[in-house]
Amino acid sequence: MTDHDIVIVGAGPVGLLLACELSLCGARPLLLDKRAEPGDLPKANGIGGQILDVLDHRGLLERLSAGSPFFGVPPGFPFGPVPLRFAGLDGIPLRMLMIQQPRLERLLGERAAELGVTVRRGREVTALAQDADGVTVEGPGFAVRARYAVGCDGGAGRVRTLAGIGFPGTTDGEVLRLGHFRAPGESGDPFADPGFAGLRPGWNRTPHGRLLITSLQPGVRVAGVRERGSREQDGPVTPAEFGAAVRRVLGRDLPLGEPIWLSSTVSQARLAERYRAGRVFLAGDAAHLFPAGGSALNVGLTDAVNLGWKLAAALDGRARPLDTYEAERRPAAARALTLTRAQAVLDRLTGEDAEALTAVLTEVFAFEQPARHLAALLNGSDVRYGDGAGHPLVGRLVPDLPLVPDAGGGARRVAELLRRPRFVLLHLAGELPADPVYAAAGLDVVRARCAGPPADALLIRPDGYVAWAGTDGLAEAVREWLAPVAGAAPAGRTG
Numbered sequence: 001m002t003d004h005d006i007v008i009v010g011a012g013p014v015g016l017l018l019a020c021e022l023s024l025c026g027a028r029p030l031l032l033d034k035r036a037e038p039g040d041l042p043k044a045n046g047i048g049g050q051i052l053d054v055l056d057h058r059g060l061l062e063r064l065s066a067g068s069p070f071f072g073v074p075p076g077f078p079f080g081p082v083p084l085r086f087a088g089l090d091g092i093p094l095r096m097l098m099i100q101q102p103r104l105e106r107l108l109g110e111r112a113a114e115l116g117v118t119v120r121r122g123r124e125v126t127a128l129a130q131d132a133d134g135v136t137v138e139g140p141g142f143a144v145r146a147r148y149a150v151g152c153d154g155g156a157g158r159v160r161t162l163a164g165i166g167f168p169g170t171t172d173g174e175v176l177r178l179g180h181f182r183a184p185g186e187s188g189d190p191f192a193d194p195g196f197a198g199l200r201p202g203w204n205r206t207p208h209g210r211l212l213i214t215s216l217q218p219g220v221r222v223a224g225v226r227e228r229g230s231r232e233q234d235g236p237v238t239p240a241e242f243g244a245a246v247r248r249v250l251g252r253d254l255p256l257g258e259p260i261w262l263s264s265t266v267s268q269a270r271l272a273e274r275y276r277a278g279r280v281f282l283a284g285d286a287a288h289l290f291p292a293g294g295s296a297l298n299v300g301l302t303d304a305v306n307l308g309w310k311l312a313a314a315l316d317g318r319a320r321p322l323d324t325y326e327a328e329r330r331p332a333a334a335r336a337l338t339l340t341r342a343q344a345v346l347d348r349l350t351g352e353d354a355e356a357l358t359a360v361l362t363e364v365f366a367f368e369q370p371a372r373h374l375a376a377l378l379n380g381s382d383v384r385y386g387d388g389a390g391h392p393l394v395g396r397l398v399p400d401l402p403l404v405p406d407a408g409g410g411a412r413r414v415a416e417l418l419r420r421p422r423f424v425l426l427h428l429a430g431e432l433p434a435d436p437v438y439a440a441a442g443l444d445v446v447r448a449r450c451a452g453p454p455a456d457a458l459l460i461r462p463d464g465y466v467a468w469a470g471t472d473g474l475a476e477a478v479r480e481w482l483a484p485v486a487g488a489a490p491a492g493r494t495g
């Protein structure tokens, strides 16, 4: 007898979104977190990349972007020390949403509450055991039994360790101290930031490290100091320690203002050996840590959206999609790791050689083609699930085509078809093959028109990726993704 369908360990952004996805699929997740209260350390300042399209599918983008100081295609992006400029280029796929992590977690927490997710705080998971039917997670004073468990417990990844999954990679030895300071004159617009006290906006390199000056919300200055050679770990920093780090790197004091918060983090580049051990899965920072900014939430939140519907399908006796989770998401993280390692190594170099390399790359990246290519990589547009066979859209995130509904109240764009995770057969042109297989699978068939349809029909997965496109082979695709595995008894859901 199990208490819950799924137990999620960690109510950070990834655990919260996974819980929302599972709830939308009709499953009953239980979310456990060791913290008594939601986190208030503003780690991430923003989300960028394809996950914004997926959040849009679920109707969450509007909520998250309300009041944001910036949402859209950024005029540029710091690729390590090398500026990428997108201003003036049409069709750049990369969008960024400035949102502080505590606000992101609060809004996802509100969404989870609306969906009836149970969150239990002050529960630190310290033990885990699994058998053929389920998983038991335990901590001081509690034990929970569920069919599956997911470790969304961040880079330290207790669940990962308890499940015996290795986390190879490197710890940088470079420390980033980051702080927010009260500064009434700051605009809050990072792209209008004039710099400060002789430092240019963004990262400034010195012989002893690097110093970040920017502003992400009105009245608040963001400063960061990166330096090598310290053994400190993640954690709080005192104003005196922050000031000393500024002096070591810059050679002088900076009147940054009254600190709001200060923290320190050590950069790591790591990828879990596996994303699954039996009934235990990993998602988010528990599965991957990137040594440069901008990718972690894109990859981590996409893990959650990829995993949610697959776990729900497995509860209903369709276990096959769940077997694709690691095969789809681990390569996506490996790709982001390559991209962030490249930024990190450029960042770490110092001296005249570094200046020369930065100067050459700055010239190359100023050309349109490299800028477009890197924008697509940072967006995650190169992620393609599956073997690359078939129609070019298969395995890609579905484009948000403007639609003209054929009959009935219908959606005006593809995103509106995916407000909840479900398979949609979008019929855009020609005749659909009459096949009882997909009729029997209970597929939602939507007939609509669009200008220049990319295919006669698209089978869209619950996470917004295209499972099949074209005219031939629909029945096989439906069988592959929607049919129960022969002989597999539905696991059922807890009542």
Ligand SMILES: Cc1cc2nc3c(=O)[nH]c(=O)nc-3n(C[C@H](O)[C@H](O)[C@H](O)COP(=O)(O)OP(=O)(O)OC[C@H]3O[C@@H](n4cnc5c(N)ncnc54)[C@H](O)[C@@H]3O)c2cc1C
Pocket: 009, 010, 011, 012, 013, 014, 015, 032, 033, 034, 035, 039, 042, 043, 044, 045, 046, 047, 048, 101, 123, 124, 125, 126, 152, 153, 154, 155, 157, 158, 159, 178, 265, 283, 284, 285, 286, 293, 294, 295, 296, 297, 298, 300
């Ligand atoms: C300074 C800094 C700046 C960053 N900036 C960006 C950025 O701009 N853009 C971006 O995309 N990313 C950024 N990141 C990375 C981003 O913050 C992480 O990728 C994100 O927090 C990962 O979310 P998560 O839910 O996987 O894990 P976490 O946010 O780490 O959440 C893990 C949760 O698990 C809980 N937990 C841990 N262990 C246990 C246990 N044993 N039992 C129960 N609960 C447990 C924790 O309390 C926590 O609530 C930044 C990170 C830092 C440190």
